Each structure stands twice: as C-alpha cells, then as structure tokens.
Amino acid sequence: MGCRSCEKPKMNYRKGLWSPEEDQRLRDYILKHGLGCWSAVPAKAGLQRNGKSCRLRWINYLRPGLKRGMFSQEEEDVVINLQAKLGNKWSQIAMHLPGRTDNEVKNYWNSYLKKRVMQAQGGANPKSPAELTSMSTTDPSMSVQRHQHHHSSGSTTTSHDHDTNIKTNALSAAVPLTQQPFDQQAQQQSKNFVFSDWAPAPESYTVSAHWPASTASSGNVTPSHCGGAFGDQMSGSYGALPPHQDHQSSVAAAAAAAHGAAAGIAGSGYFDLLNMGDIYGGFSSTNDDLLF
C-alpha cells in the first residue's frame, strides 16, 4: 500500500472549501491519469491540498456516479434499517445506496434521520426498525416536516424539489421503483439521480441491493496499481437521457459534453459506468508510468 516513490514536499496545505478551479484541476488530473497514489496527486495536479483532502473531494463530490439531492424514501428506509442492523458502519450502509457516499449517509443520519428515529423511539413503545420503516413510508406528517431547510448551500435541489420528492416518494413507497410507469420513474429519477455537475445524469439507473460491494463507499475506488480498475466500482445500467430531463440534468449533460476529456461519456445519450470503468481502466493500464 505504501507508495515510497511518491515524493511528498512539505508545504502548507490549503484548507477549507474547494474552489471551482481546484475541482477542475483535480478532475482533469484524474480523468487524464486515473486514480493512483493520492499523496502524489496534489503535487502532480498542481493543488495545494494534501492527498487526503483530494481523495475526500473526489470521493464525496467529483466522482462520477454520485447522486445528489434528496434521499428517496427507499434510500431512507435502507439507511434506517441498516443503521439499526449494523450501527454506524456508514461505509457498509453506503454500499447499499448506489451513488451515495458514506459521508452523505452519515450527514443525513446525523442531521435528520437520527432525530426522527429517536423521536419515534421516545414514544410509548420503542419501534423496531421495521416499524420505523413502515412509519417512514406512511406517516405524512413525518415526511412533510422533513428538510425544511434542506440543501441550503451548494446543493442542487430546492425546497420546491423537496416538495416534489415528498409526493413522488409517497408513490414510490407503494409501488416498487422498477414497476412504476415510465413517466413516473423518469420524473422521480430526474429529481433524485442528479449526478455531479460534470457527469451526465442517467435516466435508467438500476437501484438494487446488488450494487457492487466495493461501490458506494468512499474508500473503495481502488487505485489501479493496487489491482483494481476504477470501473469496477462503477457499474450500473444506464439508458437514454429522459426526454424531459430537468434543467440540472441538461446542464450536467451539457457540462459532460463540453468536457471532451471524458471521452465519450456524453453525446450519445448513453452512459454506462462499466464503459466508464473501461475508460479509467485504460488510463490506469497505460499511464501507470505517469503515475509513478
């Protein structure tokens, strides 16, 4: 695991929020060279950050395949159930939530779900996870009160979006996502599956418990030199962009299209993360000499 060839110049690392320029540098570097030794990334990408910070930024914000925006009812239920079952094993919980990072799950739990669960348990009869789940999908008051301030900063959804989500979530609670009518799915997914601003938003995204075990969690984007290809972490089925994708999806697609380095990510309207993996795998297999 050690990477002694990575020179580590002593420097005062920048802290705090990332600027768009820094994001761009990191994104460009990883698109060009693939994932490698994080400690070497800042110097090579021209960033005054430490490797750890770069890694976090990539995993939690820049990595393709990330969902942004509201947690769906299903996701919420998964978090509640798994938290009850596993405890605060956020990385493991995140594995069951495609496109969510452990940090996101953790934040969501700490800022919202925990209170709700405690509130529920504070009642006469502490509720089992199953009861909590059922409560979460059936109690309108619980849904309506949630997230009155949600996504106040740097986020892609608004309280209006949230209202929409509440409505669609009520529907999705009754009908499995995959069985919903196309329009309904598209509407819901176009709200919930908002990718990073540079990656296209998929329309058809397989939500299942079979997301690769090494996928959703932050840490599992294995550096190529450690035997894994980036694409291994990014599987899932994607279809054409919806005919009525929301503004954000359009922007995302446009951004991706503008981002030629993403080599075929956009343009066709299809986005297959396995192919994405091929892309990254290709980077790693051919550019290891650049990494080290």
Add this chain to the structure above:
DNA sequence: AACCGCAACAACCGCAAAGGG
C-alpha cells in the same frame, strides 16, 4: 435591516488497518 438560531452540507481530524521495503 440586522441579528440569532437552526439545519444541512462540506471538510477536517485522528485512529486503525493494510501493505511494501
């Protein structure tokens, strides 16, 4: 209009595990 409190999210910190020399 200014201030304050709260909520949500981003990012940092510290520790432990993993792996190479």
Add this chain to the structure above:
DNA sequence: TCCCTTTGCGGTTGTTGCGGT
C-alpha cells in the same frame, strides 16, 4: 518482523444559507 506510509473510516467541526424575531 518491524517500520513507515498510505488509505479507509467514523466522529467532529466549520461554513453557509434560510427562517424567525
């Protein structure tokens, strides 16, 4: 086997924006 470095994870803190007063 030990040491050192990197990575991964979870807890915590910092920042930002909104709503209420």
